[in-house]
Structure formats: structure tokens, C-alpha cells
Amino acid sequence: MAKINLLHAINSALDIAMADNDRTVCFGEDVGHFGGVFRATSGLQEKYGKARCFNSPLVEQGIIGFANGLAAQGSVTIAEIQFADYIFPAFDQIVNEAAKFRYRSGNEFNVGKLTIRSPYGGGIAGGLYHSQSPEAYFAHTPGLKVVIPRNPYQAKGLLLASIRDDNPVVFFEPKRLYRASVGEVPEEDYQLPLGKAEVVQQGTDITLLAWGAQMEIIEQAANMASNEGVSCEVIDLRTILPWDIDTVSQSVTKTGRLLISQEAPLTAGFASEIAATIQDKCFLSLESPIARVCGLDTPYPLALEKEYVSDHLKVYEAIIKTVNF
Amino acid sequence: MSTDFYDDGPVVHQPQFIDGTSVEIPELKILDEGGNTYPNADLPEIDQTLAIKIYKTLAFHRVLDERMVASQRQGRLSFYMTALGEEATSVGGAAALYPQDMIMMQYREQGALMFRDFSLEDFMNQMFSNANDLGKGRQMPIHYGCKALNCMTVSSTLATQIPQATGYAYGQKLQGLDAVTLCYFGEGAASEGDFHAGLNMAAVQEAPVIFFCRNNGYAISTPADEQYKGNGIASRGVGYGIKTIRIDGNDILAVLKATQIARAYAVKESKPVLIEAMSYRLGAHSTSDDPSGYRTKEEEAKWQRHDPISRMKNWMLKQAWWDESQDSALFEQYRAEVLAAVKVAEKIDKPHIDTMITDVYDQPSPQLQAQLDEVKAHVKKYPEAYPFTAGKF
Numbered sequence: 025m026a027k028i029n030l031l032h033a034i035n036s037a038l039d040i041a042m043a044d045n046d047r048t049v050c051f052g053e054d055v056g057h058f059g060g061v062f063r064a065t066s067g068l069q070e071k072y073g074k075a076r077c078f079n080s081p082l083v084e085q086g087i088i089g090f091a092n093g094l095a096a097q098g099s100v101t102i103a104e105i106q107f108a109d110y111i112f113p114a115f116d117q118i119v120n121e122a123a124k125f126r127y128r129s130g131n132e133f134n135v136g137k138l139t140i141r142s143p144y145g146g147g148i149a150g151g152l153y154h155s156q157s158p159e160a161y162f163a164h165t166p167g168l169k170v171v172i173p174r175n176p177y178q179a180k181g182l183l184l185a186s187i188r189d190d191n192p193v194v195f196f197e198p199k200r201l202y203r204a205s206v207g208e209v210p211e212e213d214y215q216l217p218l219g220k221a222e223v224v225q226q227g228t229d230i231t232l233l234a235w236g237a238q239m240e241i242i243e244q245a246a247n248m249a250s251n252e253g254v255s256c257e258v259i260d261l262r263t264i265l266p267w268d269i270d271t272v273s274q275s276v277t278k279t280g281r282l283l284i285s286q287e288a289p290l291t292a293g294f295a296s297e298i299a300a301t302i303q304d305k306c307f308l309s310l311e312s313p314i315a316r317v318c319g320l321d322t323p324y325p326l327a328l329e330k331e332y333v334s335d336h337l338k339v340y341e342a343i344i345k346t347v348n349f
Numbered sequence: 350m351s352t353d354f355y356d357d358g359p360v361v362h363q364p365q366f367i368d369g370t371s372v373e374i375p376e377l378k379i380l381d382e383g384g385n386t387y388p389n390a391d392l393p394e395i396d397q398t399l400a401i402k403i404y405k406t407l408a409f410h411r412v413l414d415e416r417m418v419a420s421q422r423q424g425r426l427s428f429y430m431t432a433l434g435e436e437a438t439s440v441g442g443a444a445a446l447y448p449q450d451m452i453m454m455q456y457r458e459q460g461a462l463m464f465r466d467f468s469l470e471d472f473m474n475q476m477f478s479n480a481n482d483l484g485k486g487r488q489m490p491i492h493y494g495c496k497a498l499n500c501m502t503v504s505s506t507l508a509t510q511i512p513q514a515t516g517y518a519y520g521q522k523l524q525g526l527d528a529v530t531l532c533y534f535g536e537g538a539a540s541e542g543d544f545h546a547g548l549n550m551a552a553v554q555e556a557p558v559i560f561f562c563r564n565n566g567y568a569i570s571t572p573a574d575e576q577y578k579g580n581g582i583a584s585r586g587v588g589y590g591i592k593t594i595r596i597d598g599n600d601i602l603a604v605l606k607a608t609q610i611a612r613a614y615a616v617k618e619s620k621p622v623l624i625e626a627m628s629y630r631l632g633a634h635s636t637s638d639d640p641s642g643y644r645t646k647e648e649e650a651k652w653q654r655h656d657p658i659s660r661m662k663n664w665m666l667k668q669a670w671w672d673e674s675q676d677s678a679l680f681e682q683y684r685a686e687v688l689a690a691v692k693v694a695e696k697i698d699k700p701h702i703d704t705m706i707t708d709v710y711d712q713p714s715p716q717l718q719a720q721l722d723e724v725k726a727h728v729k730k731y732p733e734a735y736p737f738t739a740g741k742f
Contacts (some may be wrong), residue, residue, distance in 0.1 A: 075523060116543075167710065
């Protein structure tokens with residue numbers, strides 16, 4: 025199996041989806057000939073033509089509005105928002121339109137064939153507007169699925185599953201890992217299940233839960249803790265909405281402790297939702313308060329990025345504090 | 350990949366500014382108030398059969414609107430919106446299309462559904478949010494939609510349908526279909542960002558979409574002169590490089606003619622068209638609104654004289670395609686049918702409690718199922734508080 029980076033894994037998934045079904049269309053700002061600012065759509069226009077892979081004008085609400093119509097008409101629609109920080113002009117088309125299309129029409133119409141891809145997250149010295157993790161906004165919207173992969177293998181399998189899922193999916197790609205994360209990825213077509221978390225490391229003392237680029241942070245912290253004799257169970261949530269309550273609650277019932285880490289700010293982040301649900305499901309198994317290690321409740325800073333992010337040291341400290349509660 | 354367009358236009362060496370008045374936009378009129386066609390007017394393709402179908406649809410529209418406002422006043426219906434005085438825009442637009450063409454409505458275009466024979470029962474079931482509503486009782490009255498008739502379900506969110514129509518039409522084009530998408534909206538919605546996004550993308554992607562603006566003078570209480578400046582909505586089309594026409598929206602023949610030509614152009618050239626139909630919202634915005642607070646009786650009276658339905662009737666009478674006794678019999682028949690349909694629809698049960706969680710996703714998630722089970726247990730415990738569903742599951 026070839027080792028490729030996360031960007032190539034995305035490109036490979038898109039290539040397969042375009043080849044697989046000639047009604048697959050992908051578009052967005054600079055997505056056409058140039059192949060996207062990160063080159064995720066590289067080579068697709070040459071291969072599949074300008075009608076199926078093209079540049080859109082610079083208008084996010086138009087991209088998603090157009091995508092909703094195209095998906096409703098029956099095309100497999102893959103729309104790119106260049107940075108998740110710029111998804112908000114399209115918020116109405118995502119939250120009021122895509123998410124409610126099926127429900128409001130009594131299933132006369134739907135946009136299940138829509139997938140919205142967008143690079144998200146920090147760690148690239150991108151400051152306020154090239155670093156945000158907006159998954160919680162969309163997690164508050166019934167009708168959407170929200171998916172975030174942690175590595176190249178996950179990215180390809182989850183993206184193909186998202187494209188073929190019969191619901192609108194917001195697929196956030198950790199851009200810090202685009203080139204940094206390299207791993208073995210099958211060349212052929214495969215899918216990974218949506219709505220299913222994955223236990224990536226078994227443990228007994230505490231459950232560590234994250235998604236996307238934050239996974240490598242908590243894995244690093246788990247290694248540090250294991251040197252101190254703390255056995256961590258590490259879980260990748262993978263799908264933020266609808267999320268896999270069973271896998272997480274089973275793990276916490278076993279370990280008695282839970283730490284959730286996200287890049288996004290603390291208050292009303294998705295970690296808060298998980299904490300509320302798990303204290304309800306696992307109240308009598310919990311041996312310490314559920315810990316959240318998150319970004320500060322500030323816009324994403326530039327010069328002080330290192331201090332701001334929930335890095336492995338902050339996660340490690342929270343592990344030690346939690347097991348010693 | 351070209352910057353050749355920089356070279357368009359004459360070069361001058363003294364500053365010359367232009368504005369909207371530099372572009373004169375004519376208004377197409379074919380039928381006058383008395384029901385005569387103007388000399389030399391290009392008539393649309395229409396025969397007696399089509400004319401009678403259109404007229405009957407207009408008559409049905411007028412009757413349904415009158416009866417449903419009365420039902421709302423009687424407290425039988427929560428909400429209603431009429432299209433009084435501008436029925437020709439929706440009925441005439443739909444009449445120019447083929448059945449495979451998609452129609453995306455804003456919310457005041459029920460005439461398009463009527464022309465496509467959406468049944469009286471379907472209208473009623475939607476308005477009374479009952480178990481037989483195609484939309485499963487989820488949206489307020491008048492938010493119709495029907496896949497079989499290629500009429501996209503209405504949503505309250507203004508102008509969102511405009512870029513969607515562009516995408517829908519682009520999909521039709523990719524499939525090589527002989528089909529277009531017609532997208533209705535008001536002049537108020539044309540202030541929304543989605544309008545500009547949708548028009549620009551349609552022009553750039555060359556989508557076969559007909560943008561149909563009903564310029565009816567008001568967005569709730571805000572008159573058009575407080576909504577936009579420049580030469581109407583039509584001038585926006587010109588700016589985006591879209592073939593554009595302005596028509597008298599109360600002239601059914603002008604609506605039919607313009608939309609027929611627009612459809613043929615959109616299919617043949619695979620490009621968008623913008624139609625700005627000048628009309629007037631004779632009724633209130635909705636049953637929750639009272640126009641006496643923002644406009645005069647004199648203004649309304651002036652527009653009463655431009656009523657599109659009596660104008661068409663006069664033309665039909667002159668053609669000897671219709672007569673007064675047929676006319677009064679038709680209105681009587683529709684009134685009786687609508688009243689009877691109200692009585693049936695209002696007695697039909699509300700949708701089953703299980704439909705609370707269907708269609709959020711293709712399949713309900715375990716979380717949704719658990720939430721529904723909790724609600725059902727609660728309803729069973731307090732049945733008197735939930736009369737629509739208690740004892741019915």
C-alpha cells in the first residue's frame with residue numbers, strides 16, 4: 025500500500041467519486057484548472073472536463089445555494105468552501121436550506137447528494153480567519169451530518185462515505201495535516217462508516233476523546249501519561265453529528281473518567297454537548313468531573329497561537345488532574 | 350481564461366460617468382385594459398383551449414384566495430396569503446412552460462401549481478396541516494410543493510431559491526434535458542444577497558434558468574422606492590450580462606409571450622433570462638398585515654382598474670371564446686367546491702406523532718428515536734394536554 029498525505033487521500037476520494045458516477049460535480053473558488061488553493065482538486069478538471077469540475081465566482085452563499093439546487097436535481101454535488109472561516113455567508117443556505125430540505129417538503133425533495141468540503145482548524149499561523157473550527161455551529165442543526173477525519177486513511181474512506189450518504193454532509197478537513205499527516209491508503213475504493221466513533225487505543229484509567237487534528241495531540245498526551253503509569257483509552261469521534269453515544273458511554277462506563285479535547289473555544293463547543301450527555305448516561309460510573317481541554321473563549325490569535333491551543337501538555341496536565349481527583 | 354474584455358468600449362479622454370438612465374428599458378404590453386390587443390403586437394402562442402385553461406385557473410385562484418381569507422377571519426385557518434391582482438404572473442408563467450420544467454416559487458405563486466392541476470384537496474390538506482398534506486403538516490399554510498408536478502416546495506426564507514434555481518438548471522443542462530427552471534421572487538427579495546449570487550452564477554455557468562421577478566410594489570409595508578434605486582430589477586439583469594425583459598405583469602398575453610420566448614432562448618442557448626413583471630399587490634402581505642397603515646385607498650383603487658383577470662375576460666369575450674353566463678356559473682361552481690373542500694380538510698386528523706422524526710435524515714438516528722419514545726411516553730401520561738395525538742398511537 026502506498027503512503028500518501030491527507031491531501032492526496034482527499035484527491036483520490038474525489039477522483040474515485042467523479043469516475044464512479046458521471047453525475048458527480050465538484051466546484052468552488054479556484055477549484056477548477058488550478059486545483060484549489062491547497063490542490064485538493066488537482067487534475068480533476070483535466071480528467072473530467074470543465075462542466076463537472078469548475079471555478080465558482082467568489083460567493084459562498086452562491087456556492088451552497090447552487091449546490092443545493094444541483095443536489096436537489098439529482099447530481100452528486102461536492103462543493104468546496106475554501107476555508108471554514110469563510111463558510112458563514114453560506115450559513116443560511118446550509119442551516120435553513122440544506123438541513124431542512126427533506127423535512128420541510130415531507131420528503132418530496134431532498135439534498136442528500138450534497139457534500140460540503142472545507143479545510144478547517146489552526147496550527148498554520150493563520151490567525152483569526154484561517155484557523156477556526158466551526159463544527160459546533162453545524163452540530164446544532166438537525167438534518168446535517170458533520171464529519172472530520174484524523175489521517176489520510178480515514179479521510180479517503182470517510183469522504184467517500186459522505187459523498188454517497190443520502191444526507192447533506194459538512195466534511196471538515198484538518199488543513200494542518202494536509203501535508204503533515206502521511207499514512208498507508210489503499211488505492212481502491214473503500215468507505216468508513218458515518219456515525220461511528222473508533223477506539224484507537226484501549227485503556228483502563230481514563231477515556232480521551234477528540235476528532236480531526238486534535239487526535240494526534242491526545243495520542244501524544246496518552247503516551248506521556250502511560251510513562252506515568254496511566255492507561256488511556258483513546259477514541260476518535262469521527263462523526264460529530266449524529267455522534268456515537270454508545271461507543272463513548274461504554275468506554276466511560278469502563279474507565280470512569282472522560283477528557284474531551286477540541287481546538288474550538290470552550291464555551292458551547294461540541295465537547296460541552298458530549299460532557300452533558302455522558303454525565304447523564306454514566307453518572308454512577310464517573311469517578312471525576314469530565315474534563316474539557318479546549319481553545320480559549322477568544323478569537324483565534326496569531327502571535328500567541330502556541331499559548332492558545334490545547335496542546336499535548338495541556339491535555340497531559342488535565343489527564344493527571346483528572347486521575348488524581 | 351482571458352482578460353480580453355478589458356478592451357471593450359470606446360476610449361475617452363474626458364471623464365464620462367454613466368448611470369441607469371443611460372439604459373432605457375421598454376415594457377411589453379400586448380393587451381389593453383379593455384381586452385383589445387395593441388395594433389402590431391406580437392401575440393403569444395395561444396388557442397382557445399389554452400386560453401380557457403388559463404382563464405379558469407385565474408378564476409379558481411381568485412375564488413380560493415377570497416374563500417381562504419374568509420376562513421382565516423372565521424378562525425378556521427391560521428394564516429393565508431393571497432396573490433390578488435398579480436395572478437397573471439404565476440399562471441401565465443406556468444402556462445408558457447413544459448411539464449418537465451421545474452418551477453421554484455417564492456410563496457405568492459400558487460397560480461403555477463393551479464395551472465399544473467395541483468388538486469383542491471392537496472391545497473386544503475397543506476393549509477390545514479393534516480395527515481394527508483404532502484408536506485406532512487410541517488410548514489405554515491401556502492408552503493406548497495409537489496415533486497410529481499415539478500414544483501419545488503416553498504420555504505419562508507426569501508431569495509434562497511434563486512441560487513438554487515441556478516444549480517437546478519445547471520443540473521438539467523448537464524443531463525442534456527429539454528428543460529429549464531423558472532424561479533419566482535419579488536422585488537423585495539431582489540435586495541437579498543442570494544439574488545445577486547444566483548444571477549451572477551447563472552450568467553457565468555450559463556444555466557438555463559428563467560428568473561421571474563414579480564415587482565408588485567411592496568415588500569410587506571416597504572414600497573419599491575424604499576427598496577432599490579436605479580432602473581428597477583431589470584437593470585440588475587443587464588449588469589450581470591443576462592438577457593432581460595420588462596413586461597406588464599397584469600397583461601396575461603405579455604406574461605405568456607415573454608415567458609415562451611424566454612424558455613425557447615434558455616433551452617436553445619443554454620443561458621439565463623430575467624423577466625421583470627410590473628404588477629401590484631392588491632391584497633395585504635398576508636392575513637397578519639393591514640395595508641391601510643402604509644398606503645392609500647386611492648392608490649389601491651387605481652390598481653383595481655388594472656385587474657388582470659377582468660382584462661383577460663374582456664379579451665375572451667371579444668374572441669367569442671367565453672360568455673357571461675359561463676363566467677358566473679364557473680365562479681359559483683368554484684365557490685361551492687372550495688367551501689366543501691374546507692369542510693372535509695379541517696376534519697382530517699393531524700399527522701401521526703411518528704412523523705415528528707422522519708425526514709430529518711433519510712433514516713431517524715438512534716438519538717431521534719429515543720427522543721420520540723420519550724415524548725410518546727409523556728403524551729400517554731398527560732393525554733388531555735395533547736389532544737391531536739393522544740390515543741392515536
